[in-house]
Amino acid sequence: MSELFAHRRSDAHRRRRRHGIARWLLAGVLLAAVTTVVVLAYDMSAGGPEQTVAQPAPSASAAPVTTALEDAAMVSGGRVALRYRVDAAGADTAVVTLVVARPDGTTVRKPLQDATQAVNVDHTWKGTMSLKAGSYRYYARATVDGRGQRVAVPAKLVVRAAVFPSAGAVADAIAWLRGRSGTPGFAVVSGDGKVRGLRVDRRYASYSLSKAMILVAYLRGHNTVSAGARATLERMIEHSDNAAADAIYAQVGGASALTRLAKTVGMERFSAGGGWISARVTPADQARFFFAMEKYIPEKHRALARELLSGITPRQRWGIVAAAGPLGWKVYFKGGWSGGNVHMVQAARLAKGDKVFALAVMTEGNPNWTYGFGTLKGVTDVLLGRQPTGAYLTQVLE
Numbered sequence: 001m002s003e004l005f006a007h008r009r010s011d012a013h014r015r016r017r018r019h020g021i022a023r024w025l026l027a028g029v030l031l032a033a034v035t036t037v038v039v040l041a042y043d044m045s046a047g048g049p050e051q052t053v054a055q056p057a058p059s060a061s062a063a064p065v066t067t068a069l070e071d072a073a074m075v076s077g078g079r080v081a082l083r084y085r086v087d088a089a090g091a092d093t094a095v096v097t098l099v100v101a102r103p104d105g106t107t108v109r110k111p112l113q114d115a116t117q118a119v120n121v122d123h124t125w126k127g128t129m130s131l132k133a134g135s136y137r138y139y140a141r142a143t144v145d146g147r148g149q150r151v152a153v154p155a156k157l158v159v160r161a162a163v164f165p166s167a168g169a170v171a172d173a174i175a176w177l178r179g180r181s182g183t184p185g186f187a188v189v190s191g192d193g194k195v196r197g198l199r200v201d202r203r204y205a206s207y208s209l210s211k212a213m214i215l216v217a218y219l220r221g222h223n224t225v226s227a228g229a230r231a232t233l234e235r236m237i238e239h240s241d242n243a244a245a246d247a248i249y250a251q252v253g254g255a256s257a258l259t260r261l262a263k264t265v266g267m268e269r270f271s272a273g274g275g276w277i278s279a280r281v282t283p284a285d286q287a288r289f290f291f292a293m294e295k296y297i298p299e300k301h302r303a304l305a306r307e308l309l310s311g312i313t314p315r316q317r318w319g320i321v322a323a324a325g326p327l328g329w330k331v332y333f334k335g336g337w338s339g340g341n342v343h344m345v346q347a348a349r350l351a352k353g354d355k356v357f358a359l360a361v362m363t364e365g366n367p368n369w370t371y372g373f374g375t376l377k378g379v380t381d382v383l384l385g386r387q388p389t390g391a392y393l394t395q396v397l398e
Contacts, residue, residue, distance in 0.1 A: 061091035063147045066140035068155035069122060076133055076162045076354055082125045086117065086142045086149075094119045094142040100129070100157060101137055108136065119144065132354055133161040133191065161191030164355045165383040173382040174198045180375050182365035187283035188383065189291040190357045200284040203269060204362040207336030208240045209286065209345050210258065210276040215308065216293060217252040217261045219301040230304070237308040237334065240316060242277075249276050265289050265296055283360040286347040290332070291358035293349065306332060309349075317398040319346045319376030320359055325398040327384060328352055341369030346376050359383065370394065 065087045074080035086094045098112035112125050119142075139154035165173075170188055177184050177198055185199030215237055219225070225233070235244035252258075255272035258279065262270035266288060271280040294302050309332035312321070321331040333348030347360035361379055366372035374393035381388040 061144050061147070062089040063150040064088035064091070064094050064119065064142040064144045065151045065153075066096075066142050066149045067153040068137075068139050071156040071158070072138070073158040073160065074129070074131075075160050077128065077130045078162070079126065079128050080157070082111070082138050082157070083122060084125075084138075084140045085122045086119045086140060086144075088119045088142075088144045091119050091144045093117060094144045096123075097141045098125055099139055099141060100131070101139075101154075103135060103137065131159045133159050135159075161354060161356060163190045163192050164357055165190070165385075167196070169383050169385060170196045173379050176382045177375070177379050180363075180378075181367055181371065182363050182375070184361070184363045184375050184379070185283050186359065186361040186379050187287040188357060188359055189284075189287040195284045195287065197283055197287075199362075200287075201269060201282050202362075203271065203280040203282055204345055204364060205336075205338070205343055206279040206281045207277060207338060207343070207345060208242075208245070209281065209334055209336035209347060210279045211236050211240065211245050211336075212290070212293075212309065212334040212347070213258050213261055213279075214245060214248050214252060214276060215305065216296055217257050218248050219297050219305060220261070221252060222301075225301065225304065233304075233308060234311075238311050239313050240335075245276060255279075261296075265292065281345070281362075283362050286345075286360035287358045289358075290347045290349045290360065291356075293332075309333060314397065318373045318396050319344070320348045320350070320361065320380045322373075322396065322398045323377045323380035323388075324348075324350050324384060329384075337372075341372050342366050344369075344372040344376060370396065 067085050067087070069083040069085060072080055072082055082098060084098065086096060088094060093116050096112065096115050096117045097110055099107055100109040100111065101107050108131065109129055111127055111129060117123060136157040136159060137154040138157045139152045141152065142149045165188060173186065174197070177186060183199070185197065185202050185204070187195050187197040187200040189195055215233060218233065222229070232244045232247055235241035236248055255275065258276065259270070259272045262285070267285040269282045270285055273279045294305070297305050310330065312333065316335065317325065319335060321333055324331050329350045329352045331348050331350050333346060335344070335346035337344045343364050344366060345362040347358070349358045350356070359380065361376045363372050363375050366375065373396045378388040378393050381392070
């Protein structure tokens with residue numbers, strides 16, 4: 001009996017253990033289910049199940065946006081106004097740097113640097129800058145609470161070459177030239193394209209000044225320049241050889257070719273005459289022609305034209321070049337004169353640093369050849385800001 005009772009008690013014990021384990025397993029499943037529901041509810045309230053990591057609190061102020069408000073233009077070395085603004089929500093001020101850059105993004109100037117300025121309002125920087133003529137852009141860089149701008153919208157800045165010679169220098173040259181004998185005239189063309197001077201539209205005999213037009217006509221009509229043609233052009237320009245000019249003049253088509261060229265480049269009062277030596281030109285037309293000459297020469301021939309027009313033989317380097325050359329100006333020029341030098345004309349393009357202008361000086365009725373040389377040299381000297389003396393004017397060559 002005792003063994004049977006012991007067996008039964010053991011079976012009952014095992015049944016109770018199984019029921020206990022089952023209850024614990026059920027409790028574990030229920031707890032897991034409840035935990036899953038709670039976590040899912042938390043995730044949904046936080047913005048989605050993917051946001052399982054707490055996010056940092058947003059900054060009190062947003063990254064700034066800078067805007068250059070309008071395109072600007074200026075003369076090199078002159079004043080300009082650059083308008084811009086910095087927008088940033090939640091901020092009062094920003095640290096601002098104003099940048100002027102080339103089109104490729106290279107910084108060339110910082111007219112304003114690390115200045116603390118109010119945000120969400122328009123600003124204007126005014127000042128002077130010495131920049132080479134050309135196209136630029138300007139924009140603002142800004143930081144707010146250490147955060148750099150998110151967007152920087154630029155604007156254009158166009159820099160024009162300074163007008164040189166100045167209006168005052170031209171007026172002085174006019175007054176000086178009025179005191180000279182004969183019938184002199186001159187014309188200046190600067191970066192603004194305007195013609196200024198005295199008797200700018202009066203026609204004068206061209207003489208060898210026509211050779212510059214013959215040169216351009218030849219280069220426009222030839223893809224290549226042979227060694228022989230180059231030698232002829234050198235004699236025509238650098239030594240003012242008339243036989244060489246006759247040969248090239250015939251090749252380009254004579255008077256009709258020069259007339260076509262004059263029309264192409266915008267000469268208003270050119271007269272071809274019966275041959276290159278008898279053509280009639282005006283100071284205004286020749287100054288405009290020399291200022292824009294390279295525009296009408298194929299790019300592959302421009303270096304040759306510069307070489308020839310700057311390589312005039314020393315014994316012909318009088319007038320404009322005699323005044324400007326010693327002052328460091330690069331002078332591309334050609335002159336003409338009558339047999340007795342009673343009539344003398346010359347035209348040139350002058351360049352020095354950022355300054356570029358063209359000048360044509362023409363005379364008739366000079367008392368003698370030295371006086372004519374002095375007139376061309378003297379008016380150039382006045383335009384360059386100097387007052388020529390008598391002794392200076394007798395020094396004819398460069």
